[in-house]
Amino acid sequence: MAGQRVGVRAKEQADARYFLVALCLFLALMLGFPALANLWYSFSNFSFRDLTGGSFAGLANYKQAIGNPGLWSALGFSLRFGLICAAIELALGLALVFVLHPLLARRPWLTGILMLPMMVSPALMGVMYRLILNEFTGVIPAYLQILGWPINFLGKNNVYYTVIGIEILQWTPFAFLILLTARQSIPMELEEAAAVDGAIGARLNALVILPNMIPTIIIVGFIRFIDSFRVFDHIYVLTGGGPGNTTTSLSIYIYKLFFNQNVLGEAVAVSIMLLVASLTLLFAGLRLAVRTRAR
Amino acid sequence: MLRRKILAAAAAAVITTLGATAALADITILAWPGGPAEVALRKVVDQYNATAGKAANSKASLIYFSRDSFFDKMLADAAAGSKEFDVMLTATYNVGKYAPFMTPVDDLITPDIKNTFPQSAIDTQSYNGHVYGIPTDLSLHFIYYRKDLIDKLLSDDAWKAKYAAITKDKLGTEMKPKAPADWTWDDFIATALFFTQSINPDSPVRYGTVLQMKNLLFNIMIFEGAVASYGGNWLDKDGKVTVDTDAFKKGLDVYKKIADAEATPGDSNSYEYGDANAAFGTGQVAFMLQWSAAYAELIDPKQYPAIEGKFDITHEPAGPEGIKTHFHTLGLGLNKASDKKDEAKKFLAYLATPEAMTMYTKEGGQPPVVDKIMQAVAAGRPDMLMMGDNAAKYGFVPNGGTSADALGVYTNMAENFTGYWNGTIDQATAIKKVTDYMTGVFKK
Amino acid sequence: MIVARKGIGSRIGQALRWTVFIVTGVLLNLPIIMTLMTSFKTMADINTSPPPLIFTPTLDNYREVLAGGNTDLLSYILNSVVIAGGGALLAIALTFPAAYAMVRHEVGKSWLLPLITNLRAVPLIIFAIPIYLMYQLAGLLDTWTGMILIECVINIPVALVLFVGFIQDIPEEMDAAAKIDGASSLRTLWHVIFPLSRPILLAVLILSFVYGWNEFLFGLILTTRQAVPVTVGATFFVTTYGVKWGATAAAMTLGIVPPLILGLFAYPYIGKSMLTGAVKG
16 A cells, blocks of 8 residues: 555656656756856856857956955845835735735726736836936926925935835735735635634734735745845936945846946856855745745 | 648748848948937938939848947847848947947048048047948037026126125135136036025026936046046056046036035936936026037927027036037947948948938938038037037047947946945045056056 | 624725725826826926926827837837737746646755746846847847747746745645546646636736736847837837937836736636635535
8 A cells, every 4th residue: 555655656756747847948948058158158258249259267257256345235235125125015015915805805806906016117117207206397206395395206315215115116016916816815714714713803814814824925025025136127227226336236236247347257257156145045945935834 | 730830931931031132232220219310310311222222222221229228239239240230330439349349441431531521520430540430420518508597697786796695605715607608617516506596595496507417327428528627537648547636536526516515406316318408498407517419309399398598508617628528429330240241331431421411410410520511501500510619629538438448437437426426435435446447447 | 783883894994995995006006197197298298397287188199109100119019918928828838837746746846946936036137148149049039939938937937936835725635636536647737726726827927927028128138120029119219319208108108008908807817716616615
């Protein structure tokens, strides 16, 4: 019996591998060459001048990358930006799910209105914010000023918070949508059973619903962190990473190394170090996340 | 299933072959997008296709990338040897960077071409002794100022007194108002303070000026005129970096003083070309330093009714070394990877004729052409005359400003100088960081 | 008595929910509302300070973007629909079975999942040049296929993580029942897991579509004429001679329509939890 069972499991595992084959093959085809090429770039003095050439340069790119103080401030910005945005988006998304779930369960199309902000490309939205938040032509600052509340959203003292605010406005819907999906997948009888025990309203949410949503919360927080961590478009369009380098995210930093400073090797070296670092963190973190299961 | 695939593949092959034959003599031109220049170039290309092109059995068509990240896209294409375009854009500040992917057009620089362009214009498209492009558009900076406001300042005694009081209070010396054409950088600062409502509540506009202080490399080009007028340059004769000099410090402080006095909008740290136009165009700013291209836009009352008939342009303020303005040209040159260089050259040769350039200018282009062509079209284009004149008299390209690393230098300056103006780093740090970077790239 | 109190309480609750919904809806969409307004303004109205709230609307901006002659916005939108749609569907087709295998059979979950997820953290720019060279060889530059493939790569990490997270929560008894009946893994996946996963499938479809729809960098680098997406196409109105705010706003507004339509069709299904019904049955 036991032997048979192991046999079935082994067969199933073999079956299951087929499900992975397509994905792995696809990624290998698309990213295999780029990954190898990048590895070579990072160890050579390759440049735009000759994309197929370049000669071995040892660890020079890595040394240069680590020695560049810009890297550390960009990394700091991205980490902080990612954490702040993910935390706020998660909190807002969760609050909205609890408040709006009953409403949206009956009128699901309303969800669409809350999803709209995601549907505009951040690159374009960045351009538009230049108009909307402009001290002269911007509707929002102009009327806040008339109300006696002058705020320079893009001024040097506020721009940091503004780029965070923009990210949150655009991506809270993401957190909301996934959390809503999780909330709506919680079986009714769980709620009913809890209600019989006298758990309603906030208590129901805190004691029954929330624990059931924890895996999803971790996953959403994780995705939002990663996406915000590598933020590029709207900040690049709005501030160019400035003033100074106060809003230079790691992606903007790498982009500038790549295209403007023409040190491709260094740009790739930074990315590879990032890859290794985050991989290390992920092996620990993600395994934890996907194993944490509501019982 | 298989048969369908084979059919599809066969069809694709046929189409490709057909396309290839049809396209044999057709060339594609990648040009700078937008505005009157695009409109003008389209007309010139149409004209070419109807005349010289037709005679040569060659047809030219245009493609444009978006202006955002234009050069990044072109760099990727050019470096990878793309054949998507045969003629590509060149610019003074990156001709060195793109030179490896281009074929020089030295043989087009015949004595005849001097009937179209002055030598100085051709020089802006040269790198390491080769000419890479036919110049099509000249770019430099003007002061755009409100005539009505300046006139009143120069004539109204109460305003003059106030001007004297403000300059004494804020700058330590009593100054008299001057006309913008006679300004030094001190007058520039003083007038900016005077027209700022937080300093002078009687000012009819909110701010004196609008500076473009976003961390963007093009903004440094605007700023460069100030440094040059104080005698500054990137490199000295021996190739040594000369950023840690009085000239740079004084130039930096022109911006810093205005920013600290809040005589420029509070969000100037995120301003570039378009934002500055919006500020000036709403009639809330007395004057600004801006690209010559803005004239064609601001003069249109349909777009900017608030300043209709109220503004004028003049050259940049003077420093101890006289008046200077950063200038560059955009041009069109040959993609090295192109299979149709001969056809492409025919087009470029046509482009360099006086007829083509006269047409281009009339339709709204801003080419750096000889006086004769300039005069012929001057009636409709007051900015054209001043551009040619200013470029010849005050035009300045820094040493190293056409090298392969010029864009990197501008990028680095943008980061550090905007940091200084907006108070995130001090002047010494900004200068040191730029010096270190430039020393690194020019040592190579 | 008790019933009446409950009625009032729930009605107040309902009113509160509506208030929260409206406030959030307006706040989150404020930038879009502004964009919409801008798209109906003339340049003169746009360049007025303070900006007028009430103005005579004009269709000039839409006329310019649709019939301006020099840009072909409708074909950019079509390109984007194909690219974003293809990229999303392909990513789902590749990751959904993989996620199932990872969760139920513990294949590759410990190493492959983190490895793939990790791709998300890397700035894509470093792949731009090698992929460009690769596409050039394969003739994929400036094609729908090429763009679909790259959007798919971008979507894979998030799709995979979300699927893994969701499938984990499906009680294992459900496919155990199918297996006892002798169903193969493929049949179990198709007949049991797939229908149960409808909410997350649609959520991932929308999100992947949106990611593909919003992507700018590869759209810029890898296309020139034939496959230009609308994100890149709309920036053609940001010119050297100034930003055509009205035209840009009109292009953006038109660009919102397709994902909006997709969303409106999909949300009702997300709302209906399949799992609830299944467990009951």
